[in-house]
Amino acid sequence: MKEAEIRSRTAHNTYLALVSADAERLAQDHSAFAAIDCPCCGGRSIIEEFQKAGFRYVSCESCATLFVNPRPTFDSLMALYADSPSTRYWVEEFFKPMAEARRARIFRPRAQYVAEHFPDVARGRVGDIGAGFGLFLEELQALWPAANLVAIEPSADMAAILRTKGIPVVEQMLEQVPPSEAGFDLLTAFELFEHLHDPAGFLRHVARLLRPGGVLYLTTLSGFGFDIQVHWASSKSVSPPHHLNFANPASMARLLERTGFDVIEIATPGELDWDIVEGNWQQEGIDPGRLWRTVSRHGGDDAKRRLQGWIRESGFSSHLRAVARRRG
Numbered sequence: 001m002k003e004a005e006i007r008s009r010t011a012h013n014t015y016l017a018l019v020s021a022d023a024e025r026l027a028q029d030h031s032a033f034a035a036i037d038c039p040c041c042g043g044r045s046i047i048e049e050f051q052k053a054g055f056r057y058v059s060c061e062s063c064a065t066l067f068v069n070p071r072p073t074f075d076s077l078m079a080l081y082a083d084s085p086s087t088r089y090w091v092e093e094f095f096k097p098m099a100e101a102r103r104a105r106i107f108r109p110r111a112q113y114v115a116e117h118f119p120d121v122a123r124g125r126v127g128d129i130g131a132g133f134g135l136f137l138e139e140l141q142a143l144w145p146a147a148n149l150v151a152i153e154p155s156a157d158m159a160a161i162l163r164t165k166g167i168p169v170v171e172q173m174l175e176q177v178p179p180s181e182a183g184f185d186l187l188t189a190f191e192l193f194e195h196l197h198d199p200a201g202f203l204r205h206v207a208r209l210l211r212p213g214g215v216l217y218l219t220t221l222s223g224f225g226f227d228i229q230v231h232w233a234s235s236k237s238v239s240p241p242h243h244l245n246f247a248n249p250a251s252m253a254r255l256l257e258r259t260g261f262d263v264i265e266i267a268t269p270g271e272l273d274w275d276i277v278e279g280n281w282q283q284e285g286i287d288p289g290r291l292w293r294t295v296s297r298h299g300g301d302d303a304k305r306r307l308q309g310w311i312r313e314s315g316f317s318s319h320l321r322a323v324a325r326r327r328g
């Protein structure tokens with residue numbers, strides 16, 4: 001898979017400029033911010049990393065999670081996602097034109113992963129948190145026609161689209177979903193974790209909504225990811241106020257353990273890290289440093305493919321997958 005197959009460079013950069021404008025607007029209102037301890041391990045010793053668009057990124061001395069601190073409150077984030085120029089652009093210009101490509105390359109493989117690993121849930125109740133256009137649920141429904149699928153999606157616009165597809169919607173932020181909805185066999189949350197104001201609170205609420213033994217499957221950005229480590233503050237993935245939490249494989253495991261889960265799998269199955277770094281260098285002149293400039297210029301396709309294989313298998317892709325079971 002190549003980056004160009006799932007997102008347009010121009011649309012991505014326009015989107016990031018709008019996100020940056022959101023960040024600068026939000027950063028002017030200090031009442032919209034709250035200081036936190038490490039979102040993964042709860043640690044209080046922090047290391048200063050960098051500032052970006054008025055936001056302060058720090059890392060945890062104990063578990064190395066990279067995070068924004070202080071960070072926007074839950075309410076200010078909710079207002080941002082409900083209605084902002086960046087959110088509208090993301091839906092209309094960034095996601096929609098690539099939706100079918102993303103369905104085939106991203107959402108179908110996720111549905112296949114679920115169907116393969118959790119066949120006992122085929123007739124169960126499955127919720128997708130932040131379901132968006134419902135691509136994952138549509139793909140899962142095709143594999144599991146008897147499953148009871150629910151979208152958990154706070155955006156009224158998305159909820160309307162989901163309903164036209166016949167997908168039932170709980171139109172709320174996960175943190176506000178009432179206990180009467182509990183009893184899920186499986187909950188999924190794709191590319192949501194990095195946006196959360198309070199990841200531990202989110203996961204505790206997920207645990208309450210799952211039945212004992214129920215499964216959580218999430219994907220997020222890893223702060224140990226190759227492209228993020230190479231570009232660091234200038235990484236496009238480091239985009240406040242949207243991306244606040246960059247866990248890593250070990251800190252994600254620690255967080256899941258302390259919020260009521262047993263880890264089934266933590267992996268970094270990403271395919272794009274090298275392509276992102278090389279594309280940023282070759283097309284935009286974003287310097288990855290001497291070693292990677294040399295690999296880009298003089299490395300063969302086979303060397304680059306094996307590099308990405310090493311990144312993926314050694315836990316250093318920025319695409320992190322965590323699968324865990326609710327204890328109890």
Ligand SMILES: [Zn+2]
Nearest residue numbers: 038041060063
């Ligand atoms: Zn920590």
